[in-house]
Amino acid sequence: MSVDFELSSAQKKLKYDVREFAREVLRPAAERADRIDDPHEAFVAMKPVFEQAHAMGLATDFLPAKYGGGGGSIIDLMIATEELSAVDAGFPTILLVNGLALMPLTWFGTREQCEKWIGLATAETSTDHLGGWVVSERGGTANFDHPSPTAGIQLVADHDRANGEYVLNGEKHWPCNAGGWDLRGADANLCIVRTDRTKGGKEALSAIVVERGTPGIEYEVIDKIGLRTCQNVTMTFRDVRVPEENLFADGDGDLVINRNFTWSGPLAGIAAVGVARGAYEFALKWSKTYTGGGSSPIIGHQAVGHLLAEIAAKIESGRYLCWKAAHYLDKYDSEGHALGAMAKTFCGDLMQTVVVDCMRIVGVNAVDRKFGMEKFYREAIVFPLYDSGSLGMQRRKAWGVMADPGFTPDIFVDGDPFTYTKSMEGYGVLGGAPPGPSRHG
Ligand SMILES: Cc1cc2nc3c(=O)[nH]c(=O)nc-3n(C[C@H](O)[C@H](O)[C@H](O)COP(=O)(O)OP(=O)(O)OC[C@H]3O[C@@H](n4cnc5c(N)ncnc54)[C@H](O)[C@@H]3O)c2cc1C
Structure with a gap:
C-alpha cells in the first residue's frame, strides 16, 4: 500500500x-x-x-x-x-x-x-x-473573537422586527470583489455583522447576504502594491436595510469566519506556491542562458546550483502540504482548522524567501521592470498579510486547536476527524504589555 x-x-x-x-x-x-x-x-x-x-x-x-x-x-x-x-x-x-x-x-x-x-x-x-466576503474592518479584524462588545467586528446590524429587516451601520475595509464591476456592489456580499451590541465576538456575530444595489452603501477602491488585478474596497454602511431572511449563523459569525478561512487557507497557500513557481521557472531559464559576462551559463556555478536545489525543495514541500490539507478538508467538509491554517502560514511565509532567492539568482536585472520579475516580489509580500493575516488569525486558530486537551499530532498523520469548537477561539486576544515599568519610560 x-x-x-x-x-x-x-x-x-x-x-x-x-x-x-x-x-x-x-x-x-x-x-x-x-x-x-x-x-x-x-x-x-x-x-x-x-x-x-x-x-x-x-x-x-x-x-x-x-x-x-x-x-x-x-x-x-x-x-x-x-x-x-x-x-x-x-x-x-x-x-x-x-x-x-x-x-x-x-x-x-x-x-x-x-x-x-x-x-x-x-x-x-x-x-x-x-461574490464578496466582507469581514475585515479598519479598526482590525484579528481580534474578532474578543470577549468585549466594543472590540473586534463593529459593523452593527440592528433587528427591526416590525419591518422584518436588519439595519446595518458601520464600515468594512479590504473586502475583495465587494464593489462589483461598476462599484454598485458585488451580486452577493456576505457580511459578518454584530447582531448583539452587548456581547463578545463568540456570541454576538452573524452572517448576512447583502444584495447588489442595496441603498446606503458607498464603495472606495484601495490602491495596492500587488495583486492589482483584483479589487479591494472600503465600504461605508449608512442605515442599510436588508431582509431578515438573508441572515444566517445567528450568533455563530465567529465560526463562519474560522471555517471560511480554513477553507481558503490551503488555496492561499498554493497561490503562494504558484507565485514562487513562476519566479523559479524564470530564474531556472535565466540561469541556463545568462552568462554574467563569463564563458558559460550561470547554472554552472555551484552557488547558483545549490540555491536552485533549495528553491525547488521548498516549492515541492509547500505544494504537498497544501495537497494534504486540501485532501483532509475535502474528507471532512472543510473541518480541518489547524491543517488549513498551517498550509497558509507555512507557504505564505516561506514563498517570500523563495521569490527573493530567485531574484538573487537572476541578479540586478530582477529589479528591472522590463523583465517582469519584480511583479513576483510585489505579489509574494501579500501572502502573509491577506486571507485573514498569518499572525493575527491563522496562527491563533492553529494554536487554539493544538491547545485542546483532545488534540494529538497523530490526527493529521492518521487523517482522523477533529471538530472545531468555540472553546478553541479567543487565544491571544487578551494579550497586553507585560507588567512593570515601560521600556520607553
Ligand atoms: C489582496 C487582499 C485581499 C483581501 N480580501 C479580503 C476579503 O475578501 N474580505 C475581507 O474581509 N478582507 C480581505 N482582506 C483583508 C485580509 O483578510 C486581512 O488579512 C485581514 O483584514 C486581517 O488583517 P490583519 O491580520 O492585518 O488584522 P489587524 O486586525 O489589522 O491586525 C494587524 C496586526 O496586528 C497583530 N495582531 C493583532 N491582534 C493580534 C492577536 N490577537 N494576536 C496576534 N497578533 C495580533 C498581527 O500582527 C496582525 O497582523 C484582503 C486583503 C488583501 C491584501
Missing part, C-alpha cells in the same frame, strides 16, 4: 488546460492591467478574462452540484489556482473570494438560502457573477 500523490487523468487535463489559459489569455491581460494606475480600471480590465474563466467553469466548479455548481473538490480548485497564480496572483483571488462568499451558506445556511444565492451564481446568465 502506498500514499497516493498521483493526479488523475482528469486532474492532469485540468492542470494543462488552465496552464494554457493562464499563459495565453491571462498573462497579456494581467500585464496590461498591472500597469494601469487607477486600481478600479485595472480590475475592470480583467472582466473579459473573468468571463472566459467562468465559461471554463473555474468560477463555479467547486460549488456543490445540487445547487448548480460543478461539485469539484478543493484539490481540483487548488490545481487550477496554482496554474493561474504562477502567472498572476490577483486574478485567482477574484475566484477564491467568490468561494468565500458562497461556501459558508453550504455549512451554516438553509437550503432555501443556498438555492437562492448559489443558484444565482451558477445560473447560465450569470457570466460575470461576483
Whole structure:
C-alpha cells in the first residue's frame, strides 16, 4: 500500500488546460492591467478574462452540484489556482473570494438560502457573477473573537422586527470583489455583522447576504502594491436595510469566519506556491542562458546550483502540504482548522524567501521592470498579510486547536476527524504589555 500523490487523468487535463489559459489569455491581460494606475480600471480590465474563466467553469466548479455548481473538490480548485497564480496572483483571488462568499451558506445556511444565492451564481446568465466576503474592518479584524462588545467586528446590524429587516451601520475595509464591476456592489456580499451590541465576538456575530444595489452603501477602491488585478474596497454602511431572511449563523459569525478561512487557507497557500513557481521557472531559464559576462551559463556555478536545489525543495514541500490539507478538508467538509491554517502560514511565509532567492539568482536585472520579475516580489509580500493575516488569525486558530486537551499530532498523520469548537477561539486576544515599568519610560 502506498500514499497516493498521483493526479488523475482528469486532474492532469485540468492542470494543462488552465496552464494554457493562464499563459495565453491571462498573462497579456494581467500585464496590461498591472500597469494601469487607477486600481478600479485595472480590475475592470480583467472582466473579459473573468468571463472566459467562468465559461471554463473555474468560477463555479467547486460549488456543490445540487445547487448548480460543478461539485469539484478543493484539490481540483487548488490545481487550477496554482496554474493561474504562477502567472498572476490577483486574478485567482477574484475566484477564491467568490468561494468565500458562497461556501459558508453550504455549512451554516438553509437550503432555501443556498438555492437562492448559489443558484444565482451558477445560473447560465450569470457570466460575470461576483461574490464578496466582507469581514475585515479598519479598526482590525484579528481580534474578532474578543470577549468585549466594543472590540473586534463593529459593523452593527440592528433587528427591526416590525419591518422584518436588519439595519446595518458601520464600515468594512479590504473586502475583495465587494464593489462589483461598476462599484454598485458585488451580486452577493456576505457580511459578518454584530447582531448583539452587548456581547463578545463568540456570541454576538452573524452572517448576512447583502444584495447588489442595496441603498446606503458607498464603495472606495484601495490602491495596492500587488495583486492589482483584483479589487479591494472600503465600504461605508449608512442605515442599510436588508431582509431578515438573508441572515444566517445567528450568533455563530465567529465560526463562519474560522471555517471560511480554513477553507481558503490551503488555496492561499498554493497561490503562494504558484507565485514562487513562476519566479523559479524564470530564474531556472535565466540561469541556463545568462552568462554574467563569463564563458558559460550561470547554472554552472555551484552557488547558483545549490540555491536552485533549495528553491525547488521548498516549492515541492509547500505544494504537498497544501495537497494534504486540501485532501483532509475535502474528507471532512472543510473541518480541518489547524491543517488549513498551517498550509497558509507555512507557504505564505516561506514563498517570500523563495521569490527573493530567485531574484538573487537572476541578479540586478530582477529589479528591472522590463523583465517582469519584480511583479513576483510585489505579489509574494501579500501572502502573509491577506486571507485573514498569518499572525493575527491563522496562527491563533492553529494554536487554539493544538491547545485542546483532545488534540494529538497523530490526527493529521492518521487523517482522523477533529471538530472545531468555540472553546478553541479567543487565544491571544487578551494579550497586553507585560507588567512593570515601560521600556520607553
Ligand atoms: C489582496 C487582499 C485581499 C483581501 N480580501 C479580503 C476579503 O475578501 N474580505 C475581507 O474581509 N478582507 C480581505 N482582506 C483583508 C485580509 O483578510 C486581512 O488579512 C485581514 O483584514 C486581517 O488583517 P490583519 O491580520 O492585518 O488584522 P489587524 O486586525 O489589522 O491586525 C494587524 C496586526 O496586528 C497583530 N495582531 C493583532 N491582534 C493580534 C492577536 N490577537 N494576536 C496576534 N497578533 C495580533 C498581527 O500582527 C496582525 O497582523 C484582503 C486583503 C488583501 C491584501
